[in-house]
Amino acid sequence: MKFHKTLHYEALPFENPLSLDRRCYQNLAQETRFFQPRASCPLPSSALPTREAISSPPREDTSDHWSGHLHQYAAHLTIINCCTISMEEGEGSTASKRGGGRLCFICNQRRPALKRPKTQEQICRECFYVVFEEEIHRVIMDNHLFKPGERIAVAASGGKDSTVLAYVLSELNRRHSYGLDLFLLSVDEGITGYRDDSLETVKRNEIQYGLPLKVVSYKDLYGWTMDEIVSVIGLKNNCTFCGVFRRQALDRGAALLKADKLVTGHNADDIAETVLLNILRGDIARLSRCTFIVTGEDGPIPRCKPFKYTYEKEINKYAYFKKLDYFSTECTYSPNAYRGFAREFIKDLERIRPQAILDIIRSGEDFRISTTTRMPEQGTCERCGYISSQKLCKACVLLEGLNRGLLKLGISRANGSRRHDVGHPKPEAKRPIIQNKPCGTLDF
Numbered sequence: 001m002k003f004h005k006t007l008h009y010e011a012l013p014f015e016n017p018l019s020l021d022r023r024c025y026q027n028l029a030q031e032t033r034f035f036q037p038r039a040s041c042p043l044p045s046s047a048l049p050t051r052e053a054i055s056s057p058p059r060e061d062t063s064d065h066w067s068g069h070l071h072q073y074a075a076h077l078t079i080i081n082c083c084t085i086s087m088e089e090g091e092g093s094t095a096s097k098r099g100g101g102r103l104c105f106i107c108n109q110r111r112p113a114l115k116r117p118k119t120q121e122q123i124c125r126e127c128f129y130v131v132f133e134e135e136i137h138r139v140i141m142d143n144h145l146f147k148p149g150e151r152i153a154v155a156a157s158g159g160k161d162s163t164v165l166a167y168v169l170s171e172l173n174r175r176h177s178y179g180l181d182l183f184l185l186s187v188d189e190g191i192t193g194y195r196d197d198s199l200e201t202v203k204r205n206e207i208q209y210g211l212p213l214k215v216v217s218y219k220d221l222y223g224w225t226m227d228e229i230v231s232v233i234g235l236k237n238n239c240t241f242c243g244v245f246r247r248q249a250l251d252r253g254a255a256l257l258k259a260d261k262l263v264t265g266h267n268a269d270d271i272a273e274t275v276l277l278n279i280l281r282g283d284i285a286r287l288s289r290c291t292f293i294v295t296g297e298d299g300p301i302p303r304c305k306p307f308k309y310t311y312e313k314e315i316n317k318y319a320y321f322k323k324l325d326y327f328s329t330e331c332t333y334s335p336n337a338y339r340g341f342a343r344e345f346i347k348d349l350e351r352i353r354p355q356a357i358l359d360i361i362r363s364g365e366d367f368r369i370s371t372t373t374r375m376p377e378q379g380t381c382e383r384c385g386y387i388s389s390q391k392l393c394k395a396c397v398l399l400e401g402l403n404r405g406l407l408k409l410g411i412s413r414a415n416g417s418r419r420h421d422v423g424h425p426k427p428e429a430k431r432p433i434i435q436n437k438p439c440g441t442l443d444f
């Protein structure tokens with residue numbers, strides 16, 4: 001008779017590893033990749049098993065001990081999430097059952113619903129929800145992203161990333177008692193047929209998730225809508241204006257909400273793309289900070305990226321399976337080379353080796369900037385007081401160009417940090433400009 005049992009656990013009763021029998025050790029060895037104690041795990045890390053301990057089973061069979069331990073331990077499991085033990089008794093092995101990919105790789109009980117993009121494992125929908133959400137929880141805990149009582153503004157565009165972020169954060173906030181006050185913060189760029197529709201989505205999210213919404217508009221903040229800007233400057237460089245204005249708009253909106261932090265839906269793909277682009281254009285200042293999970297701690301409001309290690313494909317699947325209400329139409333003014341070749345390159349790499357995305361992020365993290373490299377000094381804009389490494393911040397330069405009809409003011413990037421003087425615009429640099437990813441997401 002086959003006996004198959006699956007347990008979810010958050011820590012193992014490993015005070016005495018010899019109380020586990022050989023098969024359990026072997027199963028554990030197979031499952032060890034999932035071994036990741038939760039933040040709430042009651043055991044100190046010294047009490048947790050090492051990979052070596054698990055891979056060296058004891059000689060004697062003490063399965064009674066094993067079951068006893070498990071049952072005893074199961075009593076105080078808050079259950080789930082990061083780890084699974086699969087035990088089988090009788091003929092056949094866990095591995096052979098999984099061989100044809102017939103059962104979920106994690107729970108070994110239900111039919112797989114997807115091949116997990118990050119790990120290529122065939123898993124069921126329920127286990128996907130669990131690993132997806134708990135990985136984000138882990139990132140939040142490990143990086144101390146939030147403190148109880150903080151007011152957190154979630155940058156919400158109505159798109160997939162930010163919708164999933166708002167949904168998952170409100171779930172985790174409840175489940176793990178983060179004690180956060182969450183708000184949705186949207187920017188209305190004034191793009192007819194795009195932002196007006198996506199804002200409707202955010203307004204529905206406000207009701208669906210019970211999160212108060214604040215909308216700030218370019219028209220109110222800068223006196224221009226993107227429609228008006230495009231009618232003047234055309235479809236070249238529109239995303240430069242839009243990205244710069246959005247960055248400030250989010251900061252100003254967060255200030256109006258009295259938020260302690262702003263969270264954005266930048267995912268692992270976005271960050272890998274940014275690392276590559278910053279290398280390609282030699283932007284050392286941005287390269288050195290683009291992999292930080294928290295930025296702007298010296299600015300008006302820190303920004304966090306809880307999706308730093310979350311794959312875009314998984315966000316898409318999560319939104320799809322959960323039937324979340326999001327908006328997926330592309331901006332009317334989106335450039336044709338949408339997201340650019342760096343993004344395509346990363347997608348190609350991911351197809352061959354999914355790990356590539358995480359490896360690029362890690363490479364970015366491990367860069368050491370030479371101490372002789374001159375970094376821009378942070379100050380504040382003389383005109384609006386916003387953080388800036390120049391006399392005037394980028395938004396003020398662009399705005400002045402718009403208001404004075406000097407349309408190329410502030411948009412040339414001959415190098416990563418050079419900027420034309422406001423009063424004496426120089427001719428635009430001849431070399432081609434690498435197109436930013438739309439929506440300003442490169443400006444971390």
Ligand code: SF4
Pocket residue numbers: 189226238239240242243331332333334335438439440
């Ligand atoms: Fe703005 Fe994004 Fe549209 Fe560009 S693609 S104009 S950054 S909303």
Ligand code: ZN
Pocket residue numbers: 104105106107108109110123124125126127128
């Ligand atoms: Zn499963």
